[in-house]
Amino acid sequence: MIITEIEILLRLLLAAGLGALIGYERERHGQTAGLRTHMILAVGATLAMTLSINLALAFRPVSGGDPARLAAQVVSGIGFLGAGAILRYGTSIRGLTTATSLWTLAIVGLAVGAGQYLVGAFTTIFLLVILWLLDIVEKYLIHAxxxxxxxxxxxxxxxxxxxxxxxxxxxxxxxxxxxxxxxxxxxxxxxxxxxxxxxxxxxxxxxxxxxxxxxxxxxxxxxxxxxx
Structure with a gap:
């Protein structure tokens, strides 16, 4: 069944909210790829997934459309954005965590776009727990x-x-x-x-x-x- 425009808008709103959670955490740590970047990424991935599903359903009788095709391009393309988040100053490297959070959030956006709301929300919360928990571990247990x-x-x-x-x-x-x-x-x-x-x-x-x-x-x- 083709996804209606109202349902697409609701999915985009949910994706923006999930992206904001991760983006706020990254921006709080002084990363350039923060609130806006993560929100835009999540919304874009969600839109790509919903569009991919609708196009596949609309043209299936003609071309046998595959909904995973456009989603695969999103996952592949996010590597360029992640690379831009990684910076090197001498021997110090920053941005690896942000790059991985961007990649994961793109997958979250695809999940929301495919209607997997619970999976997308749980993954976002799980990602936040990982980021916050590692802060505590590094601060009190591991001398960075x-x-x-x-x-x-x-x-x-x-x-x-x-x-x-x-x-x-x-x-x-x-x-x-x-x-x-x-x-x-x-x-x-x-x-x-x-x-x-x-x-x-x-x-x-x-x-x-x-x-x-x-x-x-x-x-x-x-x-x-x-x-x-």
Whole structure:
């Protein structure tokens, strides 16, 4: 039976509501793909599914239409949107969770479009539970760690790697990927390392300690965020 326009509108409203739940959670975590992106995605996937069903029913006597054909294209195409949500800053990668939530929400939209309301609603709630539960687990049970680049420039002969290694160890940080460069004209040396530490460790004490290293001229912790 062909889906009526009123029923399509109701399915779109439900999809928008489900998308808003996931989108709000992602936006609350500072993700660019937030409320609007998830809502639009869910609505678009739902419309694609309802259109696919109606077209298949309308043209079945002529072409033997397959409702899954358009839905499969939605699942395939969402990969491009998910890839756009993944960003890399140095060795840090952000957006993987958002990319997977976008993909899952597209499936939710297809389910709602196919009239599987309970399945779509349950999947959305289940996805929210996963996102919220993992927040709690990571905060209290797993000490999340991050790795960022550190560059220190100072006077050659005074600034040395042993002092930097001891400083990082004192601040409960691990050092790796050492790279050393020298400027013979200026008489300076630059130390580049990757620093790994728990997200619970504050950065301020490290910055103060770096300022007190013998021979230090400048230092940079992390990488500038790429602009538009």
């Amino acid at each position: 760690r991050m790795t960022i680049p550190l560059m220190v420039t100072g006077k050659e002969g005074m600034l040395n790697i042993d002092d930097l290694r001891s400083l990082l160890k004192h601040n409960k940080m691990e050092m790796s990927n050492l790279f050393v460069s020298k400027n013979l004209k200026k008489g300076t040396v630059t130390l580049r390392v990757m620093v790994t530490f728990s997200t619970e460790i504050p950065i301020e004490p490290l910055m103060q300690a770096l300022s007190g290293l013998p021979g230090v001229h400048t230092y940079q912790l992390g990488e500038p965020t790429p602009q538009g």
